[in-house]
Amino acid sequence: SQTIHQWPATLVQPVGSPLSLECTVEGTSNPNLYWYRQAAGRGLQLLFYSVGIGQISSEVPQNLSASRPQDRQFILSSKKLLLSDSGFYLCATARSGSHNEQFFGPGTRLTVL
Amino acid sequence: RKEVEQDPGPFNVPEGATVAFNCTYSNSASQSFFWYRQDCRKEPKLLMSVYSSGNEDGRFTAQLNRASQYISLLIRDSKLSDSATYLCVVSPGGGADGLTFGKGTHLIIQP
Numbered sequence: 001s002q003t004i005h006q007w008p009a010t011l012v013q014p015v016g017s018p019l020s021l022e023c024t025v026e027g028t029s030n031p032n033l034y035w036y037r038q039a040a041g042r043g044l045q046l047l048f049y050s051v052g053i054g055q056i057s058s059e060v061p062q063n064l065s066a067s068r069p070q071d072r073q074f075i076l077s078s079k080k081l082l083l084s085d086s087g088f089y090l091c092a093t094a095r096s097g098s099h100n101e102q103f104f105g106p107g108t109r110l111t112v113l
Numbered sequence: 114r115k116e117v118e119q120d121p122g123p124f125n126v127p128e129g130a131t132v133a134f135n136c137t138y139s140n141s142a143s144q145s146f147f148w149y150r151q152d153c154r155k156e157p158k159l160l161m162s163v164y165s166s167g168n169e170d171g172r173f174t175a176q177l178n179r180a181s182q183y184i185s186l187l188i189r190d191s192k193l194s195d196s197a198t199y200l201c202v203v204s205p206g207g208g209a210d211g212l213t214f215g216k217g218t219h220l221i222i223q224p
Contacts, residue, residue, distance in 0.1 A: 034211050043117075043200070044157070046211030059211060090156055092212075099145040099164065100204040102212055104156040 002027040004105030006091050012111045019064075019078040021108050023091030026072070031093040033074040034102065035066055039087040050074060086112045116140060117215035119201050124220045130191050134218045136184045136201030145204035146177055148186045150197045151217065157200055161186070188220075196222045 003026045013019060025031050035047040046059045048066035056066050063082050067075045074091060091105040119136045126132045138146075145164065149157040160173065163184060167176035174187040184201055201215040 036211070036214075043216040044212075044214040046213075049211050088154075099162065100206075100210065100212070101145075101147065101159055101162055103159060107156050109154070 002031070002093060002095065002103070004091055004093060004103070006089075006105040006108055008108055009106065010109045010111075012113060013081050014113055015083055016080045019076070019081050019085070019110070021076040021089055021110075023074040023076075023105055024072055025074075025093050028072070028093070028096055030071060031096075033068065034092040035074065035076050036090045036092060036104075037087045038090065039084075044090065048076070081112045083112050086110055116213045117201055117203055119215040119218050121216060122219040124218065125223055126191055126220065127223050128191060128193055131187065131189050132191055132220065133188075134186045134199055134201070134220075136186075136215055138182050138184070138201075138203045138213075140203065140205055140213070141179075141182060143182075143203045143205055146175075146184050147202040147204070147212070148173075148175055148184075149200040149202055149214075151200055152197050157214075160199070191222050193222050193224060196220055 005024045032051050034049045036044045037047055038044045048058055050056050050068045053068055064078050089108045092102040095101045117138050147162050148160045150160045151157040161175045163175040163177045172189045176185045198217040198219050200217045203213045
């Protein structure tokens with residue numbers, strides 16, 4: 001079965017510092033991968049998705065970037081964090097053979113101070 | 114217009130009661146529809162997929178009305194453990210598209 005790992009689980013960072021969040025997937029190959037953010041009082045928002053190594057699509061202009069250096073690894077980065085980057089960051093993948101049924105990793109809770 | 118709209122609640126419901134949530138979506142080309150459940154400070158988890166005219170899974174029934182662009186979730190014989198936020202979710206296409214989430218409806222089951 002497919003499993004998603006994310007780390008770190010929680011992170012507190014000062015404004016202007018860099019960010020690197022990692023997501024890895026087990027139990028599948030060539031998965032579609034997604035980064036979502038859930039900010040306080042808001043719904044989940046799609047940030048990036050990837051259909052393969054080196055292929056990244058960005059959904060909204062922002063202070064973040066994503067990379068997919070390996071088939072089952074998806075990284076979310078920032079060079080300089082803003083206060084508005086605080087939120088709950090979730091990595092997801094679609095279940096094999098489903099109609100885009102996505103399931104999520106445990107998430108990283110980021111607080112920017 | 115918001116893409117997926119839900120009543121945020123909270124819905125305070127006595128244990129054993131039946132509760133219904135509604136959701137509307139704006140993209141008429143949407144292909145797939147889901148209800149997710151999210152517990153406090155946890156990741157969302159898939160509760161049900163809704164593919165055609167609706168489906169049932171135990172105490173949960175989901176309905177889809179494509180003409181009205183409306184999705185519903187019915188919970189019968191509610192349990193304390195049903196307390197959570199219920200997210201209405203739409204997939205715009207059938208491929209690799211990301212999901213579009215409503216903000217969720219908060220349900221509190223009271224003993």
